[in-house]
Every structure is written in C-alpha cells, then in structure tokens.
Amino acid sequence: MLRATYTRYILKFKQPAGTSRGILTEKETWFVKVWYSEQPEIYGLGECALFRGLSADDTPNYEKKLAYICQNINTLMLYELKGLSSILFGLDTAIADLNNGGKRIIYSTPFTEGQTDIEINGLIWMGDKDTMRQRIIEKLDAGFHCVKLKIGAIDFEEELDLLRYIRKQFSKEVVELRVDANGAFTPQEAPRKLEELSRYDIHSIEQPIRQGQWEEMAILCRNTPIPIALDEELIGIEVSDKSKLLDMIRPQYIVIKPSLLGSFSGSWEWIARSQERNIGWWITSALESNIGLNAIAQWTAYLQTFLPTGMPQGLGTGQLYTNNIPSPLEQTGSTIRYNPQVNWDLSQISF
Incomplete structure (x- = not known):
C-alpha cells in the first residue's frame, strides 16, 4: 500500500x-x-x-x-x-x-548520467546600486553569457546606469541582458520605461506590469521595443483560458515555472500552446530547494532532448540558501550539471 x-x-x-x-x-x-x-x-x-x-x-x-x-x-x-x-x-x-527506485532520478537522461549540462542565466537580485554592481561583476567574472536583473525597487535612473555599465564593457553578442520587473510598472509609465530600457539591447523584460491587466498587456506587447515575457500572468489560469490569454496578449515569450503552473503537465500545456503560436519560452525555478530544483532541471534536460530552445534557462537558484539540501547538482560558471558521483545528503530533513 x-x-x-x-x-x-x-x-x-x-x-x-x-x-x-x-x-x-x-x-x-x-x-x-x-x-x-x-x-x-x-x-x-x-x-x-x-x-x-x-x-x-x-x-x-x-x-x-x-x-x-x-x-x-x-x-x-x-x-x-x-x-x-x-x-x-x-x-x-x-x-x-x-x-525510479528512490534515487532522486525524476527523468533519466544523459543529464542525470553527468554527460550533458544546462546553460543558465546569472540572476542579480535587487539591492542598492553599489551592491548590484558588485553582483554583476561577480556574475560576469564567473563566465555568464546571460545576466538577468531584478528591477523596479530602486530608482529607475540608477537601474539604467547599471545597464549602461554592463553595455559599456560587453556588447549584446557577448552578454545577453534580461530584466524582470515583477509587475513594478504602471500601464501608463510602462511604454516610456520600455523605450528607455531598449537603448541597452535588452533581450526581454518579464512582467512589466502587474498581472491581470490583459488588455493593457496586449497593447504593450503589440508596441513594445523590447520583447515581453509573461511570468506571474500565467499563475492560476484555468486550462480553458490558457489559449485565450495567449491569443489576446500575444507575448513574445512566456516563463515556465512548474511549481507555480500546475507541475509538469500544466507547464507542458503552456509550452504546447506557445509552440503552436510561435511564442518563445524558457524554464525557471521559483526559489525551490535542491529537491525541487533537481526535478525542474531534470525535466528541462528531458525536454531539451526533443525540443531545444537554444536559450539559457533560469535554474541558477541552488546557491541562494545557507541550509539547502546537499545534492549532486553542481553549478559551474554559467551551467548546471548533475554529478552522479555525488550522493544526496538528506540528514537535514526529518519527517
């Protein structure tokens, strides 16, 4: 039983x-x-x-x-x-x-055998200007080719200055820049801010305005100088409304977070509908421990065996915690890999 x-x-x-x-x-x-x-x-x-x-x-x-x-x-x-x-x-x-035998193997692929890795973006959390600048330097020194900045909390001009700092040193061919506003802009100010951001060759912006404003988001996506990726917008949407949302808003990208979007089956529904509409996508973790991150990384590797996106994924959250669960996941530079020679240490978990 x-x-x-x-x-x-x-x-x-x-x-x-x-x-x-x-x-x-x-x-x-x-x-x-x-x-x-x-x-x-x-x-x-x-x-x-x-x-x-x-x-x-x-x-x-x-x-x-x-x-x-x-x-x-x-x-x-x-x-x-x-x-x-x-x-x-x-x-x-x-x-x-x-x-699969209770060995933390969720999807068995060359990734879980240590033969392949996954390219990821370097995530820059919000902080004061000097702290963010230092974090940017650390990510670039570590070899990341894609950097994602959280924006919308400090002064917008200071955020633009940080982007300017990166672009002075690295072209878009060398470093891909993504930004994530987490819905921080109002629909009224968003067009101006997107225009200013576009000067710095931004790959995409996630959720520029708060979710639930479909008409306003649709207008933005039609006229934006920067590709827009839907993130929070997808959370809690019924199966019957997924196609309706994509057809109305027509985003350039969507961000797939399995723990927030109905697990792997719910996430696949979004991917399948996006593929039909030529909407791009990438997969991102949502502050899970290594238990959840492991599952998402293995699923991502599985999908890439038959549906490669060619884009860095958002799976670089495994080093955020002091008490994460020790695992075979290893982040080396701008990639994450699974080292089958390393054992899981579950001693911190008690049921």
Missing part, C-alpha cells in the same frame, strides 16, 4: 533577496515523502514548493490540505488536486522518484 507524509522546512537566504514585492530573508517550503508499506526503505521525495503571496494555492489551510492528501494518497481523485499546483508538483516528483 502506498503511504505518504510531509514536513515543513524553512530555507534561509545567504543574503537578503530583493524584488519589487519586498525583501526575502527566508522561504517556507514543504517536503513530501511517498513509499510502499512493503518496502519502506525505498521512498520518493518531492517538494511542495509553496511561494507565499504568489502561488495560486497559497491559502490559510494549506497544511490541512496537504495532510488530507497524504492521508488519502491511495484513494485520491485527480480533481482533488485541482488548483493545488505546488502540492501536485511535490507529488509528481515524489512518485516519479519512487517509480
């Missing part, structure tokens, strides 16, 4: 992580464990990567729902997981892990 249990875990940031929504010093997450009662020593592990204030399933009774699902794992109906993206992501990962 299949069994399941869960535990809460608080991830601690090495440095405060600034976004336009505020500063993060810790991140709550939940681990779920599944096993067969006949073989309890073999178990699958997943991460229900709840993102407070952003996940569609961020509700006061979240733990109660998770407990119910674990208690009723054998009789659970699919409709009972509707709208519970982070829980579905955790269960999908744990069950795939169990089915």
Whole structure:
C-alpha cells in the first residue's frame, strides 16, 4: 500500500533577496515523502514548493490540505488536486522518484548520467546600486553569457546606469541582458520605461506590469521595443483560458515555472500552446530547494532532448540558501550539471 507524509522546512537566504514585492530573508517550503508499506526503505521525495503571496494555492489551510492528501494518497481523485499546483508538483516528483527506485532520478537522461549540462542565466537580485554592481561583476567574472536583473525597487535612473555599465564593457553578442520587473510598472509609465530600457539591447523584460491587466498587456506587447515575457500572468489560469490569454496578449515569450503552473503537465500545456503560436519560452525555478530544483532541471534536460530552445534557462537558484539540501547538482560558471558521483545528503530533513 502506498503511504505518504510531509514536513515543513524553512530555507534561509545567504543574503537578503530583493524584488519589487519586498525583501526575502527566508522561504517556507514543504517536503513530501511517498513509499510502499512493503518496502519502506525505498521512498520518493518531492517538494511542495509553496511561494507565499504568489502561488495560486497559497491559502490559510494549506497544511490541512496537504495532510488530507497524504492521508488519502491511495484513494485520491485527480480533481482533488485541482488548483493545488505546488502540492501536485511535490507529488509528481515524489512518485516519479519512487517509480525510479528512490534515487532522486525524476527523468533519466544523459543529464542525470553527468554527460550533458544546462546553460543558465546569472540572476542579480535587487539591492542598492553599489551592491548590484558588485553582483554583476561577480556574475560576469564567473563566465555568464546571460545576466538577468531584478528591477523596479530602486530608482529607475540608477537601474539604467547599471545597464549602461554592463553595455559599456560587453556588447549584446557577448552578454545577453534580461530584466524582470515583477509587475513594478504602471500601464501608463510602462511604454516610456520600455523605450528607455531598449537603448541597452535588452533581450526581454518579464512582467512589466502587474498581472491581470490583459488588455493593457496586449497593447504593450503589440508596441513594445523590447520583447515581453509573461511570468506571474500565467499563475492560476484555468486550462480553458490558457489559449485565450495567449491569443489576446500575444507575448513574445512566456516563463515556465512548474511549481507555480500546475507541475509538469500544466507547464507542458503552456509550452504546447506557445509552440503552436510561435511564442518563445524558457524554464525557471521559483526559489525551490535542491529537491525541487533537481526535478525542474531534470525535466528541462528531458525536454531539451526533443525540443531545444537554444536559450539559457533560469535554474541558477541552488546557491541562494545557507541550509539547502546537499545534492549532486553542481553549478559551474554559467551551467548546471548533475554529478552522479555525488550522493544526496538528506540528514537535514526529518519527517
């Protein structure tokens, strides 16, 4: 008989992580464990990567729902997981892990055998101007060819100055620049700010205005000098509305975050619809621990075997925490790889 249990875990940031929504010093997450009662020593592990204030399933009774699902794992109906993206992501990962022998292999590919790696972008969190400048230098020195800056929290002119600083040293052929506004601009100011940003050969801007303003976002996407990528806009959208959203807004890109978009199946629905409409996409983690990041990286590697994007992915969040789960994931320069010679250390997790 299949069994399941869960535990809460608080991830601690090495440095405060600034976004336009505020500063993060810790991140709550939940681990779920599944096993067969006949073989309890073999178990699958997943991460229900709840993102407070952003996940569609961020509700006061979240733990109660998770407990119910674990208690009723054998009789659970699919409709009972509707709208519970982070829980579905955790269960999908744990069950795939169990089915593959409980070795944290979610998708077996050359990536999990250590034969291939994944190109990633370097993420620059918000901070004061000098701190951000130092972080930019560190990423460029590490060999990143794609750098993503969080913008929208400090003075806009200072943010432009940081972009100017990068472009003085590196052309767009050498360093790809992405920015993420997390919805910080108003629809009224967005056209002017996009125009100013376009002077610095920006690859794309994620979510320039707050989600839920489809008409305003559609106008921006039609007239923007910089390609726009939808991010928060995709969270919590019903299956029946996914095509409607893409047809109305017509973004240049979408950002795929499995723990926020209905796990791998929900994420694939977005990718498939985007492919049909010639909309570009890349995959990004959403502050998961290495348990969740491992699953997303393996899924990304699996997709790239038959649907390569040729773009850096947003999977560089594994080094953010002081108490992350030690894993075979290794970030070397601008790539992430899985080293099968390294063992998982799960001693920090107790159920």
